[in-house]
């Protein structure tokens with residue numbers, strides 16, 4: 001496996017991404033919206049609430065932080081769908097497979113082209129969010145809530161893992177379906193389990209504290225390894241040329 | 246350049262290619278003919294190490310197919326134009342070629358030089374920065390052929406390069422292939438178009454799951470029909486026909502008006518004898534020509550003899 005070969009493929013797909021407005025608009029819009037709306041909402045709550053304990057505020061902030069992890073499940077699916085189902089439809093996979101590249105290099109290139117922009121978008125959004133939120137809540141709490149360990153785990157461990165799992169699922173789905181739209185629709189469903197985790201966190205079923213976040217990360221790491229071997233089997237040149245329709 | 250021995254590919258119940266044994270020489274243009282579903286694409290995909298073989302063996306450009314350690318080196322030596330062009334329509338011709346050059350790990354100087362040479366050769370250099378989506382089908386096909394050539398492979402596989410093109414575009418692509426032929430590159434050409442094979446190829450093979458025949462066009466034609474010589478006389482007479490029979494032995498001679506249709510085995514040797522026999526028996530020769538069947542006749546006869554597709 002030569003990383004440079006995978007990187008050539010990833011770069012090419014990233015350039016193509018620029019021509020897919022719907023994809024990159026989502027990539028920019030989602031993190032910015034989350035980054036701006038939550039601080040505005042918090043400011044409104046602080047201005048109108050008659051009384052609020054600091055602990056109530058911080059658990060609200062933790063819930064908001066979790067959205068940046070969920071982003072990792074919503075965003076990369078549509079990119080991965082384009083870069084695999086899209087090539088399948090344009091029939092450009094066969095010439096690509098005829099170049100001196102291994103299946104793993106091609107697959108890694110495709111994964112990177114979805115993974116990198118998503119992570120950048122999420123990190124950018126999270127940075128903006130932390131700055132804005134600190135401005136809104138700093139005076140009230142008497143200290144700056146962000147950055148903190150929870151956010152670090154979310155951004156550095158959980159959201160990359162969620163992102164990876166979501167991409168792997170898209171790879172597998174892209175081999176089943178025959179158009180980009182259904183690949184996108186099905187793979188966008190991957191955000192549902194994470195929303196479920198979020199809701200359970202809010203309801204107190206699984207407290208979303210750091211030990212639990214790490215536990216979830218561990219499960220996701222195992223899941224992503226499992227899905228990796230499945231997607232590796234799916235993305236096999238013999239399969240692509242003889243079974244993909 | 247290509248050597249196969251009993252190469253076979255099975256898809257479930259269907260045998261797509263059965264025991265193919267074939268030899269393609271360096272520098273030749275080899276035409277691979279066969280009806281739909283004959284296994285042409287499957288053969289090319291096996292030879293390009295895109296799909297695996299079921300049994301048999303083959304070496305391509307010096308590498309054994311199916312040997313995973315040689316796969317990348319093998320693909321570095323070959324160029325492939327698949328049935329579907331599969332260009333990135335939103336990208337320019339230049340960028341399309343550049344991507345494949347990078348994937349073949351060309352350094353940027355060589356890459357730039359090769360792209361320019363190919364695009365100029367195809368008269369597309371002026372249009373290099375336009376998105377391929379705006380090109381006509383024939384132009385796209387040429388870009389796709391250029392893509393297969395960008396790394397200067399020793400062996401080029403073209404899978405039906407003129408299918409779905411109008412006659413003018415097909416001619417454009419064909420002329421381009423003829424131009425490629427001049428620089429001594431080995432070309433393996435899948436086609437349905439017999440006239441294309443006749444015009445371009447040094448040798449052809451006819452496939453219908455099994456290889457029915459292979460050889461130069463002359464060999465194929467002679468092998469199947471023998472050849473016939475037409476003699477037009479000022480006045481055909483029984484004595485001339487008798488003299489011919491005496492001279493040539495038991496040959497089939499048809500007489501129609503003043504024309505004689507004579508089956509010959511070796512025209513080079515027999516035609517002068519025919520002329521002599523005619524003159525010696527007092528005939529006056531107006532015209533003596535060689536008739537040979539077209540490739541189309543050869544092809545249709547073989548394919549029909551083989552019966553319906555398996």
Ligand SMILES: Nc1ncnc2c1ncn2[C@@H]1O[C@H](COP(=O)(O)OP(=O)(O)OP(=O)(O)O)[C@@H](O)[C@H]1O
Nearest residue numbers: 241242243256261280281282283284285286287288
């Ligand atoms: N992936 C596959 N799965 C099952 N059968 C296949 C597959 N690919 C090809 N075949 C079968 O193998 C046979 C040969 O197909 P192939 O595409 O090689 O023919 P071809 O000569 O290229 O035909 P065409 O002129 O239509 O392109 C056909 O009967 C086809 O149905």
Ligand SMILES: [Mg+2]
Nearest residue numbers: 285286287328
């Ligand atoms: Mg074919």
